[in-house]
Amino acid sequence: MAMSRDEILQQVQEVLVDALGVDDDEVTIEATLMGDLGAESIDFLDIVFRLEKRFGIKIPREELFPAESLMTDSELIHNGKLTEKGLAELRKRMPHTDLTEFEKDPDINKMADLFTVNAIVNYVENKLSAA
């Protein structure tokens, strides 16, 4: 039986409460994982493992949180901002994330803000409907 978006959100919230030790009222749909919820790099792997178990899906390396691999490529990043090519790459890798605000000023320091609760819910929703 297909899960509704609300059900997915509720499960994602539970995963984040357990993985990050935050209160459930902090895990709003627009909360950012790093800025608002204090996630560090190892937490992203923890979250991936927990989502895989919770939803019975396989999440390939880099698919849900692909930013790190972009950071080291000088064609994709210039002067602390993503280039056109970098943005195109990011769009390709993060189809589950709304990038319109970020594209106005693609500062890599703001890339962390792209990882929101909403992005995870979108990702899981796509993944479940493709299954």
Added chain:
Amino acid sequence: MPRRNMRWIWIDKFTEFDSGKRAVALKNVTLAEEHLHDHFPGFPVMPECLMIEAMAQTAGILVGEAAKFQEKVILAKIKKAVFFDYVKPGDTLLLEANIESFAPEAASTSGKITRTDRLIAEIDLMFSHIDQNLAGKEFPAENFVFGSGTSVFESLLRDVLPETIERSEPV
């Protein structure tokens, strides 16, 4: 100069070892451990952080063996650590670790510490394979966690994985 790897051993031996899945280790707690005289004077109890260490070694070796000791396995996160009872000198602890998830860059484990069927602690951990992480930062080529040949920790596996010992014995 020979390097010693993982020189601080905090468990006594493995009693069960199911490669890539589950391991059980044993630790005897003794008043010969000096820190127990200060923790606390007249009331020696095992510090909880050292129960986490014992579980980290049990689960860490389980995770290391799953990749044939080729990865540098580092404790990256204590996901959960809940304690239910004191541990005192003379106690024999059983540490049971299970691999929950395993990926090229990391692994997560769940674990229980018991003393004659009484639950002492639940400790869930995450380990990082550091060469696969941290955006290409370079670490020494030598495996400083599980070195070859001289590692003391392999004797821990003597009862459960005899082939590991044979491999490490000098020819």
